[in-house]
Amino acid sequence: MNIARILYPVKVLGPGNRIGIWVCGCSRGCRGCINPELWERRPECEISIDGLYAAILGIASKHKVDGFTVSGGEPMDQPEDLNALIIRLAAISKDILVYSGYKYVELRERGSEHIQNILSAIAVLIDGQYVEELNRDVKLRGSENQEIIIMNGDFNKKYENHLKTARNRIQNFMTADGVVSVGIHRKEFRSKIASRIHKRGDENG
Ligand code: SF4
Known part of the structure; x- marks a missing residue:
């Protein structure tokens, strides 16, 4: 699987302390996408499902995992691998939230067995492309056209409560590649960062 x-x-990105998984590869090209660096698949990011699961198990054996959030990139463009991964993840937590740039109906119409299995196994799907003009700080969604679809009724209450109480926040992680900013970003986010970098460049120049 190609994983960033x-x-x-x-x-x-969902209730509790979650493991977030970002895939590489997306051909949708939404204007203002927060992760354009994940549009291309990269050979060096290819990892077996066994290897990926071992890394996840390493985290889950030491920490409380309340669920998983899978984003990208476009997770549904790797349906076979995603299906295999989700079967494994469900052994740790069935609270699996998947973001997809495809609408639910488009996914159903694709008629792929792997995609049907994924849709049957996950707790929540947040569907639809990102539309910059509709970025209005709606909970858990980059833009208002996207929908939160509870796929497993057992999670109705948990997500209802979360959506009532949570507000969109940003979390920054220090990684080997630098700082990764996670969460639902306002549309000005990229231009603000660019201007800060520019200013810093001026100060150092
Ligand atoms: S579907 Fe998601 S990852 Fe792909 S371009 Fe749109 S916002 Fe970016």
Whole structure:
């Protein structure tokens, strides 16, 4: 599977302390996408499901894992691997939230057995492309057109409570590649960062 990063504890993309998994590869090209660096698949990011699961198990054996959030990139563009991964993740927690740039109905229409299995196994799907003009700070969603679809009724209450009480926040992780900013970002986020970097460049120049 082509994977960009695994982070823990992700507290801003679903309830509790979650393992966040970001895939590489997306051909949707949404304007203002927060992760354009994840549009391309990279050979060096290829990892077997066994290897990925071993890394996840390493975290879960030491820490409390309340659920998983899978984002990217486009997770549903790697359906076979994602299906295999989700079967494994469900042994740790069935609270699996998947972001997809495809609408639920598009996924159903694709008629892929792997995608049907994924949809049956996950707790929550947040679907639809990111539309910059509709970025209005809606909970858990980059833009208002996206929908939070509870796929497993056992999670209705948990997500209802979370959506009532949580607000969108940003969490920064220090990784080997530098700082990774996670969460639901306002649309000005990228331009603000660019201007800060520019200013710092001026100060150092
Ligand atoms: S679907 Fe998601 S990852 Fe792909 S371009 Fe749109 S916002 Fe970015």
